[in-house]
Amino acid sequence: MTRLAYGSVILIGIAAAGLGGYGVAGGAGTLRLTWLVPLGGIELTLDPLGGLFLALIGLAVVPASVYALGYPDGDTGRFAYFVFVASMCVVPLAANTMTFLIAWELMSLASYFLVLRDRESRESIRAAWVYAVMTHAGLACLLAGMLLLGADVGSPRFADWRAAASALAPTTRDAAFVLLALGFAGKAGVIPLHVWLPLAHPAAPSHVSALMSGVMIKLGIYGLLRVSLDWLGVGPPWWGAALLIAGAASSVIGVLYALVEHDLKRLLAFHSIENIGIILLGIGSAALYRVAGLDALALLGLIAALYHTVNHAAFKALLFLGAGAVVHATGTRNMEAMGGLIKRMPWTAACFLIGSAAIAALPPLNGFVSEWLTFLALFQNMRLESVGQNLVFTLGIASLALTGGLAMACFVKAFGITFLALPRSDAAAGAHEASPPMRLAMLALAAACVALGLGPTLVVPVFGAVAAAVLRTAPQATGGDWLTLRVSGEFASLSTAAIAVVLAASFLVPLAALRLVGASRRTRGYETWGCGRIVQTARMEYTATAFANPFKRVFDFFYRPTKRLDIEFHPESRFFVERIEYENPTRSIFDDWLYRPALDLLHAGARAVGALQSGSANQYLAYILVALLLMLVLA
Amino acid sequence: MTTASNLLAFLGLVVTLLIVWRQSWPARLRLFAAQSLLLAALASTVGVLAQRRGLVLVAAVVIVVKGLVIPRVLARIGSGAPVRPIAPGRSSGITLLVAGGLVVAAYVIMLPVTSSVELPTEGAIPLAFAMALIGLALCVTGRDALGHILGFLVFENGIFGLAILATYGLPGIVEAGVFLDVLVIVLIMEAVVVQVRREHDSIDVDRLRELRG
Numbered sequence: 001m002t003r004l005a006y007g008s009v010i011l012i013g014i015a016a017a018g019l020g021g022y023g024v025a026g027g028a029g030t031l032r033l034t035w036l037v038p039l040g041g042i043e044l045t046l047d048p049l050g051g052l053f054l055a056l057i058g059l060a061v062v063p064a065s066v067y068a069l070g071y072p073d074g075d076t077g078r079f080a081y082f083v084f085v086a087s088m089c090v091v092p093l094a095a096n097t098m099t100f101l102i103a104w105e106l107m108s109l110a111s112y113f114l115v116l117r118d119r120e121s122r123e124s125i126r127a128a129w130v131y132a133v134m135t136h137a138g139l140a141c142l143l144a145g146m147l148l149l150g151a152d153v154g155s156p157r158f159a160d161w162r163a164a165a166s167a168l169a170p171t172t173r174d175a176a177f178v179l180l181a182l183g184f185a186g187k188a189g190v191i192p193l194h195v196w197l198p199l200a201h202p203a204a205p206s207h208v209s210a211l212m213s214g215v216m217i218k219l220g221i222y223g224l225l226r227v228s229l230d231w232l233g234v235g236p237p238w239w240g241a242a243l244l245i246a247g248a249a250s251s252v253i254g255v256l257y258a259l260v261e262h263d264l265k266r267l268l269a270f271h272s273i274e275n276i277g278i279i280l281l282g283i284g285s286a287a288l289y290r291v292a293g294l295d296a297l298a299l300l301g302l303i304a305a306l307y308h309t310v311n312h313a314a315f316k317a318l319l320f321l322g323a324g325a326v327v328h329a330t331g332t333r334n335m336e337a338m339g340g341l342i343k344r345m346p347w348t349a350a351c352f353l354i355g356s357a358a359i360a361a362l363p364p365l366n367g368f369v370s371e372w373l374t375f376l377a378l379f380q381n382m383r384l385e386s387v388g389q390n391l392v393f394t395l396g397i398a399s400l401a402l403t404g405g406l407a408m409a410c411f412v413k414a415f416g417i418t419f420l421a422l423p424r425s426d427a428a429a430g431a432h433e434a435s436p437p438m439r440l441a442m443l444a445l446a447a448a449c450v451a452l453g454l455g456p457t458l459v460v461p462v463f464g465a466v467a468a469a470v471l472r473t474a475p476q477a478t479g480g481d482w483l484t485l486r487v488s489g490e491f492a493s494l495s496t497a498a499i500a501v502v503l504a505a506s507f508l509v510p511l512a513a514l515r516l517v518g519a520s521r522r523t524r525g526y527e528t529w530g531c532g533r534i535v536q537t538a539r540m541e542y543t544a545t546a547f548a549n550p551f552k553r554v555f556d557f558f559y560r561p562t563k564r565l566d567i568e569f570h571p572e573s574r575f576f577v578e579r580i581e582y583e584n585p586t587r588s589i590f591d592d593w594l595y596r597p598a599l600d601l602l603h604a605g606a607r608a609v610g611a612l613q614s615g616s617a618n619q620y621l622a623y624i625l626v627a628l629l630l631m632l633v634l635a
Numbered sequence: 636m637t638t639a640s641n642l643l644a645f646l647g648l649v650v651t652l653l654i655v656w657r658q659s660w661p662a663r664l665r666l667f668a669a670q671s672l673l674l675a676a677l678a679s680t681v682g683v684l685a686q687r688r689g690l691v692l693v694a695a696v697v698i699v700v701k702g703l704v705i706p707r708v709l710a711r712i713g714s715g716a717p718v719r720p721i722a723p724g725r726s727s728g729i730t731l732l733v734a735g736g737l738v739v740a741a742y743v744i745m746l747p748v749t750s751s752v753e754l755p756t757e758g759a760i761p762l763a764f765a766m767a768l769i770g771l772a773l774c775v776t777g778r779d780a781l782g783h784i785l786g787f788l789v790f791e792n793g794i795f796g797l798a799i800l801a802t803y804g805l806p807g808i809v810e811a812g813v814f815l816d817v818l819v820i821v822l823i824m825e826a827v828v829v830q831v832r833r834e835h836d837s838i839d840v841d842r843l844r845e846l847r848g
Binding site: 617618621622624625628629632633 | 740743744768771772774775776777783786
């Protein structure tokens with residue numbers, strides 16, 4: 001039964017990838033079932049942008065489902081998983097409000113049940129609850145925005161919105177943009193609507209978190225692309241600026257939270273927020289360039305965004321699958337209890353390392369290429385006239401640079417503490433390698449990361465064609481030959497293949513040279529130097545807390561860390577210490593200053609309204625009478 | 636026709652005010668029956684004068700259902716209750732004042748209607764509407780379940796009068812449906828009231844507060 005479920009999901013994935021590829025290649029098609037539901041019925045349309053996201057879903061679903069076949073408790077939530085994947089496939093194809101919202105809500109509900117896998121644990125109940133609240137607040141925004149647009153245009157079909165966009169009143173268009181962008185940003189996990197992400201991703205099983213982080217939040221990006229560049233036409237500059245600023249904030253804040261996180265899956269969840277921010281930087285720059293009439297640069301920005309979307313799906317799915325293997329092997333998500341796993345799980349470690357290098361944007365892997373393209377799109381802001389917009393771009397550049405550095409540090413920690421050194425717990429010492437299907441899935445995704453990194457000259461024209469279809473311009477933003485990618489004429493060029501060759505050579509040439517000069521090839525194995533101490537234990541190792549501490553100090557205005565120090569002295573003398581426990585948890589700005597006051601306000605409001613509910617039948621009847629009179633008098 | 640409909644609607648309103656004023660249950664019940672008979676008279680008058688035979692039939696049904704059957708059921712429901720549910724010292728003065736206010740409100744609300752239509756019955760429309768509003772107010776001030784039922788029935792009578800005066804009656808199928816509804820509601824309420832009385836030894840509405848979650 002489990003095999004049948006995941007097998008059919010794999011088939012759906014392959015079909016989606018094929019259909020999506022057909023759409024990316026320029027194929028189009030429409031399917032209408034008007035009798036099925038009211039308000040326009042079911043309508044599906046394949047276009048290049050939808051095709052790209054459909055293909056992305058398909059390509060991510062296949063390894064995630066293969067992984068699930070080997071996942072120990074993969075047989076819980078099979079049905080929800082099936083619905084989740086199927087509804088995700090419909091979202092990028094939906095061509096009217098009804099179809100879109102049905103698929104969107106099904107996707108949210110199915111993922112809600114997947115998050116709520118463990119119905120006993122308080123943590124996952126809370127995660128699912130926060131997720132449900134946030135996703136439905138987003139749905140409310142989407143519904144309001146879509147109904148507003150639909151009423152104004154007079155049609156629930158997206159194609160009609162596109163045609164009527166330029167004739168809409170500016171206030172309507174702005175209102176629709178704000179509502180729809182808020183709804184989609186909530187799903188994408190843009191700061192400050194991100195609160196559900198670090199709760200929901202760890203609570204779900206790993207193949208589901210891989211899909212949620214790799215694909216589902218990308219559908220939020222898909223929506224943002226549609227809203228900012230497609231459905232509403234060319235908007236005012238502040239739309240692009242808002243997206244850019246949101247992207248800058250999300251990238252930096254996401255990575256800052258990830259740095260101090262010691263729960264492996266939560267760390268990855270925060271990195272999803274960061275990468276969504278990077279994608280938004282590309283989208284925002286595209287929107288701003290498009291308003292200014294710089295079509296080639298808009299194309300570049302959009303290509304960067306799409307490229308990073310695909311890349312993030314590849315390496316984040318890989319990292320979540322790797323984290324799932326680690327969590328299953330050690331029974332904990334806490335990095336402080338791991339260590340030394342590279343010897344026990346070499347395959348997983350290698351794949352995780354590739355994913356880490358890719359997400360930290362190290363050449364020649366895929367993360368590097370798309371972040372490089374994003375940088376180039378941002379750097380060319382000097383062609384814009386407005387000083388304000390230039391300042392926004394500068395903010396984007398600065399935050400992207402900071403993000404890159406911090407992400408690097410974060411994955412040094414994530415990989416180093418998890419896989420290197422000695423095991424910090426018995427569970428880590430007894431860890432075992434993942435099952436073959438899980439390894440296969442991770443290897444496939446690692447290969448995708450490498451391929452996307454080495455082959456930008458092949459991939460970029462594809463994204464270029466999709467981006468040109470979205471922006472409705474000629475598909476020409478980048479050039480170059482099969483080896484080198486050339487951007488904006490002579491502005492910049494990159495050849496990851498050459499970099500890969502140089503990197504490989506710098507590693508291999510010294511080895512070959514040593515061999516040539518006849519150096520001794522005897523390897524000596526010995527213990528690590530322990531500062532002269534005789535016994536080496538895991539307690540002497542560097543910890544994740546220690547690694548994050550300098551960052552906590554530098555950014556303490558942001559983290560607002562609290563310190564807790566428990567010292568147990570020796571009963572005989574206070575000069576000797578039995579046990580020290582040190583903790584410095586951080587406090588979330590968004591919980592304390594945004595959500596807590598908002599929730600308090602909501603509770604106070606609910607209490608105030610609760611006075612209406614007195615329990616007296618006479619009072620209820622009086623409400624009816626008063627309402628009737630008011631309506632009749634005012635009408 | 637104007638004089639006749641005005642007079643009958645006026646008498647209906649007077650009876651409604653008397654229902655508000657009186658507190659003894661059998662008296663209110665008799666007043667309700669009287670009100671129903673007045674409405675039946677109104678319906679047949681309008682039916683004869685406007686040459687709508689259907690209305691005469693409707694009047695006959697009103698006499699049977701609201702003049703005979705429902706009062707009898709209500710009497711059965713109220714047989715175990717004290718004659719005067721209101722505690723000593725509480726008069727119906729304020730309720731009467733509210734009812735007077737509602738009559739004024741009915742005139743104000745119906746002003747756009749009466750000034751735009753050219754019916755011979757237009758003068759009586761606010762009177763019927765005032766009956767409906769006072770019926771709702773009876774519901775609001777009702778001290779026990781019987782008061783609520785009576786208020787609802789008066790409200791329904793007001794609406795019925797309004798329909799006769801403003802449109803010379805509703806389509807037959809709607810009228811029949813409404814009568815059936817009213818009858819069924821009264822029967823259901825009888826069952827509920829009997830049940831509540833058995834549980835709580837009282838049908839005082841204040842006791843319902845205990846049900847709040």
